[in-house]
Amino acid sequence: MSPQVEQAVEVYHDKEYRSKRWHFPSYNFTLSVIWTPFLIGADIFEDMNGVSTSEIQLYLDKIDKTWTDQYNSFDYAVIGVGKWFLKTAIYHENNTVSGCHSCPGKNLTELGFEYSYRNALRVVFNFITRSDQKASIFFRTTTPDHFENGEWFSGGHCNRSVPFKEGEVDLKDEDNVMRNIELEEFEKAAAKASEEGVNLKLLDTTHLSLLRSDGHPGPYRQFQPFAxxxxxxxxxxCLHWCLPGPIDTWNDLVMELLVNGDKYR
Known part of the structure; x- marks a missing residue:
């Protein structure tokens, strides 16, 4: 006999269909996807294709309430950020502009994405460890893109049909920087989380993802692009992932941490 799979009921979506929520009545289980690319406050001026009309305004000392307003309803959460911090941005702290990343001609202090990323993770981890909601939180590490012969805006592609073998590919410099920041800030946050009774675990997907250059939509980001x-x-x-695809492995990792989490304390 084949198992019956319950049909989820979509109970919410935002205007752009970026954030969604589904309910599984038989299990009283709710699954949410929340679009919050920085996890901290941000004003973003770009369309669905990544074309921007102005620099991102990033508020390094303010949390994004898009996710924190729902946080107390979560028993489990997978949280991840990353590549958005590489975009041109103006940084705000204490209600004033403090600097920027990649903004020549603005007469602002170039602080770099490292500065904003570290600050953002500290704000996020501080919120999690201080929250009264003692959920199980999985912090997902950065995942690399696989653009070759250009970037997303300059003709880059990812045409490989098989994974890389071990040793055939290295992380890009910015991925190494982001990963090191993540590990440093997570280690400090995990110690605090343990004291506060918060179950904070690392979902390390970086190396697994690095080898899977074959797992991106490539030209098929839009339906039937060559019709x-x-x-x-x-x-x-060459940044996002196909489903089914490599990120199914991430689900396996999450289940392992849920079922046998005590082994990874």
Whole structure:
């Protein structure tokens, strides 16, 4: 007999369908996806294709209430950030502009993405460890992109059909920087979480993802991109992941941490 899979009921979506929520009545189980690319406060001025009309305004000392207002309803949460911090941004602290990342001609102090990323993680981890909600939190590490011969905006592609073998590929410099920041800040937060009774665990997906250059949508980010013109020039997506695909392994890791979590304390 084949198992019956319950049909989830979609109970919420935002205007852009970026954040969604589903309910499984038989299990009284709710699954949410929350779009909060920085986890901290941000004003973003770009469309669904990543084309921006102005610099991101990033508030390094303010949490994004998009997710924190729902936090007390969560028993489990997987939290991850990353590549958005590489975008051009103006930084705000204490209600004033403190600097920027990649903003030549603005007459602002170039602080770099390292500065904002570390500050953001500290704000996020402080919120989690101080919260009265003692949920199980999995912090997902950064995952690399696999653009070759360019970036997303300059013709980069990811045409490989098999994974890399061990030793065939290295992390990019910015991925190494972000990962080191993540590990440093997580280690400090985990110690505090333990004191406060918060179950904070590391979901380390970086190396697993590095080998899976074959797991991205590539030119198929949009449905049937070559239906009208087989030679059409399309924007490749070598950052996000296909489903089913490599990130199914992430689910396996989460289940292992849930079922046998005591082994990883």
């Amino acid at each position: 009208k013109d087989k030679n059409a020039k399309v924007q490749n997506d």
